[in-house]
Amino acid sequence: xxxxxxxxxxxxxxxxxxxxxxxxxxxxxxxxxxxxxxxxxxxxxxxxxxxxxxxxxxxxxxxxxxxxxxxxxxxxxxxxxxxxxxxxxxxxxxxxxxxxxxxxxxxxxxxxxxxxxxxxxxxxxxxxxxxxxxxxxxxxxxxxxxxxxxxxxxxxxxxxxxxxxxxxxxxxxxxxxxxxxxxxxxxxxxxxxxxxxxxxxxxxxxxxxxxxxxxxxxxxxxxxxxxxxxxxxxxxxxxxxxxxxxxxxxxxxxxxxxxxxxxxxxxxxxxxxxxxxxxxxxxxxxxxxxxxx
Amino acid sequence: xxxxxxxxxxxxxxxxxxxxxxxxxxxxxxxxxxxxxxxxxxxxxxxxxxxxxxxxxxxxxxxxxxxxxxxxxxxxxxxxxxxxxxxxxxxxxxxxxxxxxxxxxxxxxxxxxxxxxxxxxxxxxxxxxxxxxxxxxxxxxxxxxxxxxxxxxxxxxxxxxxxxxxxxxxxxxxxxxxxxxxxxxxxxxx
Numbered sequence: 001x002x003x004x005x006x007x008x009x010x011x012x013x014x015x016x017x018x019x020x021x022x023x024x025x026x027x028x029x030x031x032x033x034x035x036x037x038x039x040x041x042x043x044x045x046x047x048x049x050x051x052x053x054x055x056x057x058x059x060x061x062x063x064x065x066x067x068x069x070x071x072x073x074x075x076x077x078x079x080x081x082x083x084x085x086x087x088x089x090x091x092x093x094x095x096x097x098x099x100x101x102x103x104x105x106x107x108x109x110x111x112x113x114x115x116x117x118x119x120x121x122x123x124x125x126x127x128x129x130x131x132x133x134x135x136x137x138x139x140x141x142x143x144x145x146x147x148x149x150x151x152x153x154x155x156x157x158x159x160x161x162x163x164x165x166x167x168x169x170x171x172x173x174x175x176x177x178x179x180x181x182x183x184x185x186x187x188x189x190x191x192x193x194x195x196x197x198x199x200x201x202x203x204x205x206x207x208x209x210x211x212x213x214x215x216x217x218x219x220x221x222x223x224x225x226x227x228x229x230x231x232x233x234x235x236x237x238x239x240x241x242x243x244x245x246x247x248x249x250x251x252x253x254x255x256x257x258x259x260x261x262x263x264x265x266x267x268x269x270x271x272x273x274x275x276x277x278x279x280x281x282x283x284x285x286x287x288x289x290x291x292x293x
Numbered sequence: 294x295x296x297x298x299x300x301x302x303x304x305x306x307x308x309x310x311x312x313x314x315x316x317x318x319x320x321x322x323x324x325x326x327x328x329x330x331x332x333x334x335x336x337x338x339x340x341x342x343x344x345x346x347x348x349x350x351x352x353x354x355x356x357x358x359x360x361x362x363x364x365x366x367x368x369x370x371x372x373x374x375x376x377x378x379x380x381x382x383x384x385x386x387x388x389x390x391x392x393x394x395x396x397x398x399x400x401x402x403x404x405x406x407x408x409x410x411x412x413x414x415x416x417x418x419x420x421x422x423x424x425x426x427x428x429x430x431x432x433x434x435x436x437x438x439x440x441x442x443x444x445x446x447x448x449x450x451x452x453x454x455x456x457x458x459x460x461x462x463x464x465x466x467x468x469x470x471x472x473x474x475x476x477x478x479x480x481x482x483x
Contacts, residue, residue: 001412001413002412002413003408003409003411004407004408004411005410005411005412007428007470008407008410008411008412008428008429008430009410011304011410011428011430011470012407012410012430012431014307014470015303015304015339015340015372015430015431016339017303017304017305017306017339018301018303018305019302019339019340019343031386034385035387037343037346037347038343039339039340039343040340070406073385074342074383074384074385074401074402075340075343075385076340076407076431093408096406096408097407098407098408098431099407121408122408123407251343251346251347252347252350255302255323255347256323
């Protein structure tokens, strides 16, 4: 029997497809998320919108909180470690959590190196803004990808930008002659073997979710129609007026993303969405998507 | 023959791609009316709490119970096996909606967290002598089977991981994540 193989790491992400992963900060929120149809929960102390508002250094959550959330639900539980903070990752792995998000939402611990994720038995999800970044994370051992978007804004524009960038880069690779892939790899700053693999397959070798700014059922369906495999919703649910109803609506819109009549129906009377932030009003040094390289 | 893959959540694409390689053109089933043209249905891997909830909300339960095992052959992989089971163990707090069609008892997350997910070659005599690659991801286990249920595969410790009751098939592992299409071919003959 071989445990935690690459197939099972990538495989769990494949099982999450077509689903919604929700940020939760308490046991009670975790139960609401599970009840509403979350495919997994992200256990956190503060949602990105609060991290953004309160400032300071954002770190891994209290292991007690993470474990309490793990004990409260039967669906997979994820937790965030800082970029490059391999000891936070070791701690989360020791808690027996299901997935680690090496996340730009937390303050980076290393401004040059991400975690060497091959050294872990727990699988990792990482953010990306373009194909080069996606492939660098895969080279480091990430088993799942997501757009970075701009977390805690309730503004989907960056997630759209990042996903379109990845897809555009893949289409460009597909149109290239085999002789051109070496320079393409150089320009993408990504390993040649992965570039060659993506050019041949026409898609990433792992699941790619949308994250960062998704706040409404229509946002979720927009990302799904663009071609993501599933959706992370951070602040969008529990920073809104009616979390249970909104969570259910986003789940329905993610399943029925090509059915505008259903999206319309579930979007009715959801109450207040989270307050959004325009990206150009955020000081450059406070942009989370720029963290990581 | 028209094969459907329940496309509410989970690894739908992997099943569809394997069926296409066999030469079958499957239908994605998102609403009960999509079942009208289907005489075989695969319930993919995913989260049983999520798929079960969507099955209930979108009124799949009655039409599936009316047809499954009769004019609709049905196969559940992992979460799909959970949804077929008559009795569940390890459900979420407050229980969870399910189809309750096959005379088996299934325990969710029987092996632990993701860190206990594993791969192991399986003996499945109905598929011949070559072992089947077994991929178990936060897998359930079939704890007991009724008198009319046939056990198709076990782990070395005796735990049941594949079972069949007439035209209903349950596997707690994921043949769709491997290059081995023998379980898919077996289901198409069911």
